[in-house]
Amino acid sequence: MKDKLILNLVHRPEMVPEYAEKIMGHGEKENLEKEPLLKESLDIFKLQQQIAHEHGLKTTIQMTYASLFNEEAVALAKAHHAEYGDEIALTLLGLPSTAFRNKYKTKDFCIWMFSYEDKKRIVDDVFSLFFEKFGFYPQSTGSYYMDADLINYIKEKYPSVICAIATCWEEGPKAYHATNNSWYTFMDGGPWNPWIPSKINTHVPAENESEDSGIVAIPHLSRDLNACFDGNGSNFGTHPQNVLRGMAYKDGQYPYLFNLIDQYRHLGKFNDGYAYNMMFVGPGWMNKMGRWEQPYTLLEQSYKDGIAYYGKLKKEGKLIDLTMSEFAHYYRANKTYKTPEVALWQDILYGSEKQYFWYLDPYLRTCVDLNQGGALIDLRPYVAKLYLPVGIGTPRIVNASYPFLIQANYRAGYFTHYAGEGTLKSTKVSYEGEEIDLALCLTKATFSKKGDERYLHLDPIEVVFKRLTITIATTITFKEATGEIRYARRIIKSSDPHAKVTFNDYMTGAFGTTEYPEEMYHIRLRVNDAEKSQEIKYHYANRELTIHNGISEVIIPDIETRITMKSVGEYETYVREGYAFSPMYTLGVMKDLKQGEEIETWLKLEKAA
Amino acid sequence: MAQARKGRLNYRCPSCFMRDIDMDMFYDESKKEFYCLRCNYVGTEEDVIAKNEMAKFRYRNLLKRITFGDDDGH
Numbered sequence: 001m002k003d004k005l006i007l008n009l010v011h012r013p014e015m016v017p018e019y020a021e022k023i024m025g026h027g028e029k030e031n032l033e034k035e036p037l038l039k040e041s042l043d044i045f046k047l048q049q050q051i052a053h054e055h056g057l058k059t060t061i062q063m064t065y066a067s068l069f070n071e072e073a074v075a076l077a078k079a080h081h082a083e084y085g086d087e088i089a090l091t092l093l094g095l096p097s098t099a100f101r102n103k104y105k106t107k108d109f110c111i112w113m114f115s116y117e118d119k120k121r122i123v124d125d126v127f128s129l130f131f132e133k134f135g136f137y138p139q140s141t142g143s144y145y146m147d148a149d150l151i152n153y154i155k156e157k158y159p160s161v162i163c164a165i166a167t168c169w170e171e172g173p174k175a176y177h178a179t180n181n182s183w184y185t186f187m188d189g190g191p192w193n194p195w196i197p198s199k200i201n202t203h204v205p206a207e208n209e210s211e212d213s214g215i216v217a218i219p220h221l222s223r224d225l226n227a228c229f230d231g232n233g234s235n236f237g238t239h240p241q242n243v244l245r246g247m248a249y250k251d252g253q254y255p256y257l258f259n260l261i262d263q264y265r266h267l268g269k270f271n272d273g274y275a276y277n278m279m280f281v282g283p284g285w286m287n288k289m290g291r292w293e294q295p296y297t298l299l300e301q302s303y304k305d306g307i308a309y310y311g312k313l314k315k316e317g318k319l320i321d322l323t324m325s326e327f328a329h330y331y332r333a334n335k336t337y338k339t340p341e342v343a344l345w346q347d348i349l350y351g352s353e354k355q356y357f358w359y360l361d362p363y364l365r366t367c368v369d370l371n372q373g374g375a376l377i378d379l380r381p382y383v384a385k386l387y388l389p390v391g392i393g394t395p396r397i398v399n400a401s402y403p404f405l406i407q408a409n410y411r412a413g414y415f416t417h418y419a420g421e422g423t424l425k426s427t428k429v430s431y432e433g434e435e436i437d438l439a440l441c442l443t444k445a446t447f448s449k450k451g452d453e454r455y456l457h458l459d460p461i462e463v464v465f466k467r468l469t470i471t472i473a474t475t476i477t478f479k480e481a482t483g484e485i486r487y488a489r490r491i492i493k494s495s496d497p498h499a500k501v502t503f504n505d506y507m508t509g510a511f512g513t514t515e516y517p518e519e520m521y522h523i524r525l526r527v528n529d530a531e532k533s534q535e536i537k538y539h540y541a542n543r544e545l546t547i548h549n550g551i552s553e554v555i556i557p558d559i560e561t562r563i564t565m566k567s568v569g570e571y572e573t574y575v576r577e578g579y580a581f582s583p584m585y586t587l588g589v590m591k592d593l594k595q596g597e598e599i600e601t602w603l604k605l606e607k608a609a
Numbered sequence: 610m611a612q613a614r615k616g617r618l619n620y621r622c623p624s625c626f627m628r629d630i631d632m633d634m635f636y637d638e639s640k641k642e643f644y645c646l647r648c649n650y651v652g653t654e655e656d657v658i659a660k661n662e663m664a665k666f667r668y669r670n671l672l673k674r675i676t677f678g679d680d681d682g683h
Binding site: 180249258259262265289349 | 618620626629632672676677
């Protein structure tokens with residue numbers, strides 16, 4: 001399967017599709033049992049299945065709770081399993097139905113938001129009903145998000161489950177804002193491609209067998225790793241109608257969808273030939289009333305075109321369609337716990353030529369922006385392995401996002417406004433009173449790999465001072481499962497080979513899951529060497545500590561994270577406290593360089609004791 | 610004046626869309642135009658369609674089919 005795109009194509013017979021009741025029932029009282037609604041829902045599912053089979057693709061049929069009460073839906077699933085090899089699975093989406101509401105006395109429908117007791121009741125209810133209808137328990141399940149406690153319970157009670165849809169990539173505050181602040185899927189910070197979730201936190205890949213939750217997780221859709229970082233995730237994914245939602249089409253043409261699929265195929269170049277796609281279009285996106293301004297004909301055609309493209313790739317020997325459980329077996333046979341997932345991703349829609357490099361392993365997830373000189377614009381400390389229960393009865397009722405240390409769009413990034421700083425890891429260079437942040441240098445990168453290290457080689461950056469011009473080469477190294485990121489920046493050319501330029505490699509951070517600042521009173525900033533340690537207890541006083549050589553350190557007890565920076569040879573390292581109007585912290589390393597010299601820094605994330 | 614209803618298609622507000630908000634619009638039968646509940650946009654169906662096209666200004670590669678090579682990044 002190496003060098004082929006692996007496809008998970010998933011359908012669900014959702015008897016009351018999201019959106020459809022609201023659209024079909026405008027001006028009427030809510031009624032989940034309207035005959036036209038039920039009939040249309042099943043018809044859409046049948047159509048999706050027909051299109052897939054016509055193109056020689058097998059599917060994973062995720063039965064919903066409501067569909068288990070529908071004999072025709074159950075019979076269809078059995079027939080398609082027998083004829084086409086489709087997997088019959090069970091989703092925890094699609095709970096809304098009269099039966100569910102009568103039993104649970106609530107309109108809640110997102111499994112991760114229920115209390116833990118209710119999660120268990122619902123899971124037992126749905127799995128029992130599935131067994132009653134099919135005579136076996138499913139191997140695959142899923143929802144938009146599945147918290148670790150939920151996965152652990154399912155795996156313990158129903159060990160047949162080996163695969164689950166477990167998150168929607170970067171569906172957090174952006175999705176909330178895009179829906180006029182009404183869509184409570186706060187689940188930023190997870191992997192964009194399949195992973196084995198840890199028992200402690202779904203977003204965090206398991207580091208070893210003892211942390212292994214026992215399932216392979218897949219994301220809900222394969223999303224654009226550039227467009228979704230800033231824009232609404234539900235506009236830019238392997239979901240034809242999402243592409244229409246984002247208005248990335250003209251005159252019935254949407255090459256963006258195929259570019260997106262092809263870029264996922266291209267990721268095999270960076271991941272030992274492994275490339276993956278997931279398509280999962282809920283029936284509500286293909287209802288006869290149209291979806292927003294798109295008429296039904298376009299909704300249907302876009303689905304046909306998307307599936308036809310996958311079918312063409314399969315015929316050409318470039319794609320393998322697997323069911324979810326088949327994929328889980330493949331994944332476990334071909335990945336180790338610590339194998340990083342990487343993506344050197346280019347903008348394919350806006351014409352900017354911007355490149356992002358995404359990296360994740362069980363210790364961290366990060367994004368390098370090559371349009372900002374190789375600055376880190378997103379950083380998540382997976383190494384903290386945070387236990388963050390979610391749902392009613394917990395402090396995080398709806399917020400399933402994994403916290404960031406850097407999120408350049410939520411917390412300013414390279415700073416262009418009135419006063420303060422933004423979260424970013426970058427390098428400033430200064431000479432004779434001028435200071436340039438390399439975040440203002442446009443560049444691109446190439447990728448290479450050796451052993452357990454991944455390298456990002458940046459095209460050289462030129463910095464022009466009034467009386468000096470230098471060219472800087474940069475290599476960023478990610479050593480798997482260490483929590484370390486190494487930056488090496490070298491002056492390879494200078495208009496004055498003897499001129500000394502000061503390099504300040506810094507990280508300005510915060511913590512949180514949204515745009516709004518958290519209280520930072522618990523943070524400790526330190527500089528240490530073999531003989532002494534100095535500390536600032538964060539109190540928004542803008543203080544600073546510096547030490548010769550040594551290590552700079554930030555401890556954030558709220559998210560059990562320790563960040564350190566160090567270098568080699570002679571250097572200064574420092575920490576700086578923020579202030580109320582700029583609730584950040586900064587740690588950095590400073591060194592003077594002339595032509596031919598290099599500054600190496602190690603940024604390391606650890607779990608704080 | 611009778612209550613507003615959805616139009617022929619469920620148009621979103623083009624002004625809100627341009628700031629990444631999906632906001633359904635309603636139809637004012639008396640003025641024959643759509644209006645947004647959140648912002649101050651009003652417009653005929655023709656205007657909505659024209660503004661939706663305008664919203665695509667940022668997609669410079671909207672109709673470009675991209676080929677990904679065998680390279681390691683560039």
